[in-house]
Amino acid sequence: MSKNRFYKENFSAFIKENEKFFKTVESKFTHNFLELLKKKNPNIPITSQLKNEIENLYKSLFLEDYSSQNFKLNAIFILKERNVDIEDILNKVFLLLANAFIKYTLKEKNAIAKLKKLTSLFEFYIEYLIFHVNEEEFFTYHLPKELKEYYLTNKVLNLFNVYKGVPITHKTTILTLNEDRGYIEVEANSYQIIAAKFQKEIYLLEPTTNTTFKAYIDYVYPQRKVLKLTNIEKIQRNTPKRNYIRVQPSTDINVKIKKHKDIFTTKMYDISLKGMAVISDEKTVDIGDFVKLEFILEGYFFEMTAEVRSITKLNDSFRFHFYFEPTPSQERILEKYITKREKEIIKELHKYLKAEFIDV
Template sequence: MHNFKIYDLLPNGVIVFKNKTILYMNKHILDIMNLTDLAQENAIEIMAETLNIRSVDGLFSFFSANEYFRHNEKVIQIAQNSYDDLELFSFMRINHSLILEPKTIEATESQKKVLAVNIDAKVASFFQLNNIRKIKVLTLYKGLPLKNFGKIIKVTHAFIDVEVDNKHMISLLESKSVLLISNEKDGSSVLKGEVISHENNIFRIKNFFVSKEEMHQREEIRVKPNKQLSINVQSREFKVYDISIKGISIAIESEEDETFLKNKQSIYLLLKNETLTLEVEYLKSIFVEERLVKLIFLIIPDAYGTSIIQHYITSRQQEIIREIHQYLRDCK
């Protein structure tokens, strides 16, 4: 029997799900959503209506797919963790726009780590208990996934040292994020960590959390443009962050940009001197590199548009591969 009442002592909102059904909501989440005077059942219904979700069953999917949402001009940040057969969501209210204020974004990134719960010690115990010495390492460079097995050199409760393939070094030019994928008998574990230092191909990694990203399961190649690539929506231009044959990410600079784009059903993409009309469906907004937010859309190009985009992605992928090879030659 779980004692959920202890969550009322926390300074952040908590919702506990089992089988995608809400078991418990603490007092703070009711306060965040201005629902303190309602019984839990009624509060759940009002919350779904407030978030424009058709039924209460959709709340789990909404919280799983998003890293934040807005309510009464406040930004509510979401973090998710699993415990036994329960899914726990933690919510923290931010007083200013995450997008408009760079300083706020920096603070929010640190808050995200607190919300996600520092599991470095648990990761170390897991590796030691299972005697894991070899692990799959995945990083990204300009959207291209770089995979190889790494050798675990040292495990402590503060950090883990992993010897990686040379090619992973180029990823640090863009991001310090790394995925460690461990395949065990009862399934795979995917951990996202931060490279805090590196020397002689050894990554020192900490600040682990269970990854909600699925870049290790991507079916389509996603690339970052080599030159500025933009879309046009009602005579307004927005920068393309990355693109695949089935999706496109748009970099935004303000909350107003996000509101403007989220409900759009078509965009114009200028590519290879062609203006492509793409049907789109908004998926989610996520944080990238502390100061940047991107909106992710599914795209539905026609046959001609598909061929143009596929040709661009293939060409861009080859350019990135050449960059990686040149980097490796220069490092010798």
């Protein structure tokens, strides 16, 4: 069973049209799912990892970009292995969502038509999820051919991810490789385990040939210090190079972009001595544009000319990457802020480590 019906019936447009509702009930879905699970299967422990996987399932069904991502079924597989009646729980949790939707659309003229569409969507999801947890052939993801060679030869690779702008690297090997289901498992260090909870994108680098792979962190095994990686693709560019330390701000910082007579307000994503990334709801600039940036950092007003070096398309927004040359006085302020923020982030990592790992 494929996603053809999903696209044929234009479910994505329906979800987009009712995006506000699906965002509103996100936490209710997880809560109801766990409550039903506890009631039906009291012996199954409700771990933070299982809760995260249920949240990921909901996001992939109702909040993410359907054109490029697969539904994240890890929670379903975990429960199937524990002999949970998944269909019964899904029926009940979707029924509760339908009840909330009735209240949400009660005053709309086309409420009945929308409810029918929602019911049809839920029917599709139940059929799709139940079919694919019972159908091994569903897993046809192809791993890059190089990974099998690395696995068989126990090749040492560099594992790279980021926590709030601070890069974390670790030498690793592929512990498990499953070609049918399209995943590998690799060893990570404690810092990467923590970072994986906040940033799902990670990179593998084969240092001899400088071959780089981008992957998605599908599952975290904290005590084993192992990451399960899926959606692995070989990329042309190398692992992101960081000539300067980047840090994410601890609070929201507005950044005004001035392009000719137009002014756009964005949010700072991270900053370094020579550049900055911001998040914008709209694509307001192009690569190669020169713009003016204005923002306040640590009580200081910054105004500088910057070049747009790259643009990253996210699910529902854009990340613009700028390069700039600060004045000597601006550089001193930036250096002081970045050093302070880096220490705060590392301290925060240590705090998470102590809470997560008894032996740290």
